[in-house]
Amino acid sequence: VKFFQHQFPDMLDVPSTAKSPQQMFGAIAKTYYADLLGIPREKMVVVSIMPCLAKKYECARPEFSVNGNPDVDIVLSTRELARLIKRMNIDFVNLPDEDFDAPLGESTGAAPIFGATGGVIEAALRTAYELATGQTLDKVDFEAVRGMEGVRSADVQVGPHTLKIGIAHELGNARKLLEKVRSGEVQYHAIEV
The missing domain is CATH 3.40.950.10 (Fe-only Hydrogenase (Larger Subunit); Chain L, domain 3)
Incomplete structure (x- = not known):
């Protein structure tokens, strides 16, 4: 959105009005899932791991928050996550296997x-x-x-x-x-x- 606002202001009708998948998930997590778990929105922290650095800016946009509480609180780039894993000496090969949780049901195709x-x-x-x-x-x-x-x-x-x-x-x-x-x-x- 920022790209269009700054580089193509005459074409603001081109981008979709739908939120990005990151922001859709954050909004759902802090409404539906928070309600399901009985956790106040303000007590939930949503962390997104994304390859695109623009996602850091996106989550800070005021339209992606409710009463000052952002839908997505923290965005780590995939590179930052890799560095964190390395710094923490996490050895995935030797971690015990676990099933994924399915808080919102099974994935669509x-x-x-x-x-x-x-x-x-x-x-x-x-x-x-x-x-x-x-x-x-x-x-x-x-x-x-x-x-x-x-x-x-x-x-x-x-x-x-x-x-x-x-x-x-x-x-x-x-x-x-x-x-x-x-x-x-x-x-x-x-x-x-």
Whole structure:
């Protein structure tokens, strides 16, 4: 969002109004899960581990808090977590096996692809396809966009409509893609950055 606000203020209608998966989880944890456990929101601490440093800024945005209490309290980068594990001499090979907890039930089929570049848009596309057609969407073939490394696109047939989907990996590539959208050179129904 900050990227659009500063670099593409004329295109603020492009980003989704949905929260990121990080912020969705934080909000759910501090409402539904806090209520389920009988813990006041203010006593809960949500820690997010993410590869993107922008998530640190995102969790501090005022719109992602309730009465000054953030939905996500702390964000560690994956690199910071690796350093912490190393510093604490944690030996994963010799830790006892444990099952994952399932505080919110079992995962959906879309969950594993959420963390990959293009995963959120693919999960949304799969859901839209199923709602529109009543069928399951087969493999989505995102192909590299010629002359734009780090940018991929796909044309997906949903009933009588062909949806053009774009994905940009990293902000530098997003900038290139959005400049082409701004100039009218390319058009997409949805873009994931």
